[in-house]
Structures are given as C-alpha cells and as structure tokens.
Amino acid sequence: xxxFLDIVEWMERRTGIVQGAKVxxxxxxxxxxxxxxxxxxxxGALLLVQILTGFLLALYYVPHxxxxxxxxxxxxxxxxxxxxxxxxxxxxTSFIIVALFVHMVxxxxxxxYKKPREVNWLVGLALFAVVLALAFTGQLLPFxxxxxxxxxxxxxxxxxxxxxxAGIRRLFTGGDTxxxxxxxxxxxxxxxxxxxxLGLLVVLHLSLLRRHGPVRPADxxxxxxxxFFPLQFARDMVMISIGxxxxxxxxxxxxxxxxxxxxLTDTSYLPRPEWYFLSHFEILKWTEGEAQKIIAAFxxxxxxxxxxxxxxxxxxxxxxxxxxxRGVVVVGLFVVASIVGLTAFGLVTAPEQAGADAAVxxxxxxxxxxxxxxxxxxxxxxxxxxxxxxxxxxxRGNTTGPDLSGVGLRLQEDYLRKWLLNPQAFVHEAVMPPVxxxxxxxxxxxFYLRSLHVQPEL
Numbered sequence: 499x500x501x502f503l504d505i506v507e508w509m510e511r512r513t514g515i516v517q518g519a520k521v522x523x524x525x526x527x528x529x530x531x532x533x534x535x536x537x538x539x540x541x542g543a544l545l546l547v548q549i550l551t552g553f554l555l556a557l558y559y560v561p562h563x564x565x566x567x568x569x570x571x572x573x574x575x576x577x578x579x580x581x582x583x584x585x586x587x588x589x590x591t592s593f594i595i596v597a598l599f600v601h602m603v604x605x606x607x608x609x610x611y612k613k614p615r616e617v618n619w620l621v622g623l624a625l626f627a628v629v630l631a632l633a634f635t636g637q638l639l640p641f642x643x644x645x646x647x648x649x650x651x652x653x654x655x656x657x658x659x660x661x662x663x664a665g666i667r668r669l670f671t672g673g674d675t676x677x678x679x680x681x682x683x684x685x686x687x688x689x690x691x692x693x694x695x696l697g698l699l700v701v702l703h704l705s706l707l708r709r710h711g712p713v714r715p716a717d718x719x720x721x722x723x724x725x726f727f728p729l730q731f732a733r734d735m736v737m738i739s740i741g742x743x744x745x746x747x748x749x750x751x752x753x754x755x756x757x758x759x760x761x762l763t764d765t766s767y768l769p770r771p772e773w774y775f776l777s778h779f780e781i782l783k784w785t786e787g788e789a790q791k792i793i794a795a796f797x798x799x800x801x802x803x804x805x806x807x808x809x810x811x812x813x814x815x816x817x818x819x820x821x822x823x824r825g826v827v828v829v830g831l832f833v834v835a836s837i838v839g840l841t842a843f844g845l846v847t848a849p850e851q852a853g854a855d856a857a858v859x860x861x862x863x864x865x866x867x868x869x870x871x872x873x874x875x876x877x878x879x880x881x882x883x884x885x886x887x888x889x890x891x892x893x894r895g896n897t898t899g900p901d902l903s904g905v906g907l908r909l910q911e912d913y914l915r916k917w918l919l920n921p922q923a924f925v926h927e928a929v930m931p932p933v934x935x936x937x938x939x940x941x942x943x944x945f946y947l948r949s950l951h952v953q954p955e956l
Contacts, residue, residue, distance in 0.1 A: 523725065523731065525725065527726055529722040529724045530714065531712045532733065534604055534608070535712050535730070537601040537604060541601060543738040543742060544590055544741065545696075547590050547742070548590045551590065552587055555570065555583060555584065558572065559573075559639065561685040566641040567641050570640050584754070585750070585752070586746070588749075588755045589745060589754060591632075591633050591636065592772075593745050602622060602623075603834055606830055608713055609713065609716070609819075609823065610818070611810045612815075612818060613810070615706070618703060618706040621706065623803070631687070632693070634648070634652060637649065637771075638681060639684065639685060642755070643757045643759070643761070643769075644771075645757065645760075648771050648775075649676050649680065650675075651769065651771070654667075658796055660792070670683060715818075716819035716820070768886060770844075776840065776841045777836070777840035780840045781798065782794050782795060876944070876949075879942050880943060880947075883935070889902045890903070899930055903950065905950050914944060914947060914948065918932070919932055920932055
C-alpha cells in the first residue's frame, strides 16, 4: 500500500492529476439537473466501447473487396469472443445514435442552446453529424450486400449536389463504380479522419460544458448547487451501467451484422439502409424526377441542419421555459415526430428479404456455361441499373414500374428491346429513362429478362 501511495504522490507532484480529479469531482452544478443530464455520459461511454471494439476488429480486418467479408467472418468464427465483439460494435452504433438523438432533444427542450452556450450547441450538432458519417462509412467495410448498396446510394445522393456532384462522386469512389478504391477511402475516413475529428469535437464540447456548466431548469427557483460527486456521479454510473448492460444483452441475443456476402447477380436482395437512415430513405422513395431527388437528397437535409445551427439566433428570448417558447418547441417536436414516424414506417413496411440462395424468378435453364455466364451478367446489369427500385419480380421489389414476373412470356424480344431503348414511345408519361449502357451489357440484360418466362407462384 505504501508503495502505491508513493507512486501516486510522485505522479501528483509532477502532473497534478489528483488535484485535477478533485477539482472535477467537486465542481458545483445545479442541484436540479438530476437524471436528465446523464445521457451525455452514456453517449461518451458508448463511444469508448466503439473505439475499443473497432480497434480489436481492425487487428484482423483486410480492406480489400476480395477479403473484407471473409476477414470479419473469420473473426466471428475463430477469435475468442470475436462474434460478441462484432455484435457489440454493430449494435453500439445504434445505441450511440439513439443516446445522442435523445440527448439533443433534451438539450433543445431545456433551451440549453441559448446564450452563452451557442457554440457548444454547434459543436454538438457537428458531433452528431460525424457519428452519422462514421456509421455510413462503417457500413461499407464488411463489403456485404447492405454495405455495398448503402455506399452506392449514398454516393449517388452526393453526386446530385449542384456544381460539385461529379467531384464528390470521384472523390469517394476513386473510379467509375464502388470498388477497391472506394473501400480504401471509406476505411481511411472511418479509421483515421473521422475518429480524429470526433476526438477534437469531444474535447471542445467538454471544455465548453465545463466553462458554462449545465443549464438550470426553468422550474428551479431556488438556485441551489451541489458538488458533482457523489450524487450526479452516481446517477451517471447507473445510467452507463444500464446502457452497457442493454447493449451486451442485445449483442448476445441478436448478434450481427446479418447482411449476406455481396453478390451483384442476386436480384432477390432489396437494398435498404440501416434504420437510422430510414427516414431519409422513405422521403427519397416518394420522389420522382431529378429535381425532386435533388431537393430530397441534398436540399432538405441541409436546410434542416442549417435551421438547427441557426436556432440560437432564431430563438433569442432569454427564457428557457417551454411555455415561453411554444412556437419553437412545437416546430421542433413536429420535426422529431416526423423523423421517428418515417423511421417506424420504414421498419414496419420493410419487405422480407429472400435468402441468399433464393431466386426472384424461375429462370430458363441455360444449356451451357456460356449461356449461364450471359444470364449471370444480365442479372448483374439489372442490379447495377437499379431496376429493382421500380420493378417487382416474384413479389419482391417496388411497384413504381411494371411487374416483371414472367415478362419473358408477355413480351416478344423485339418489343422488349424497343421498350428498353425508349419507354416513352410506348407510354408517353413513363418516368423510366431509356437504358443506356454498352452493347454487351444491353444484350445480357435482354437475355436475362427473356429468361423470366415462367410466372412463379407467390
């Protein structure tokens, strides 16, 4: 014991760490903050879990399209507690997004964005945006079905930005399509740039919180204070313990991730993002035409972010009481309800995914390897052109366009070719664009559609 105390004393004389801890634990805070101010601590603890599990996964991960999926599957199957580590990292993303979202709603309702805390509100918004960017870039790293299509759709949304869209596309893909360079760039963003930026923002956020302290609730008329330790410290520890226990329970029960290996020829897979991007996905599903897609993909989310950033200057009244901010609170709760409602709608209406070996149609038996290869190529082109976004086959897919189940029975080859090249010539109000691809890919696509000549049972 004496040796330990000597070491502590030696460290204290050189670093002042003990005195610093005492200052932190004895800092005075409003007695009325209570449990409402524990979500930030929970988010911080969840962030540490993400850092630790991400580091352990990075020890085995191979950032190459041919090895990424297998390297993580190897972790699950061969590394001690590997499956649990993957599940904790996967579900930890959802937990930290929920914690941050609820924390920001609490900050909004308590008016903690008002003077002199405007900068900390902006830093909090930036923190949330970086966490979402980490979630997005992390989706591609397993290079599975969900990750590939999430990256492809996300990059397409970025390419819709006026004037700089093409540059954004080249920056993130590194080529003509999502591939090895895309994976490398997402890996660099996920492992180096974004964590570094997140660390700087966390330090700045905590420094500003220490400078201004927690906001006093509007119904606190007594103005009493108490030291952070022991009551508020204990509340934080209880909330962190409950959150981490829930995360471990979910990871053990549901495991994850569940997306199959990438197969561009598998048209049974319907691309859908993770639940935390579903609200935006649902809005995009309801848009038609390039102008509407630009509004939904770029203008709408950026307008929301800018409105939140400008909130401290839009709501400049001195009071933090909800009853004196009714207009702002009603608008804010409407936005929150819209996001939650769209997310719930997306979860409830999600189509059932077919298994990796399920077919979306009964295809004509190919007589030799060359025909089988042409058939596989046609299925790949069908997927690359995002045809399942509009067309349904065997009960799976969207209903914006015609159902293609058994299309090989209904349309002659010559008619099918003309229809693909110029849909408006047959249906004047058709929103489907003409198929523009190489001759080789076009022939493969026609062959694949002609092979759907049996109407499957639903």
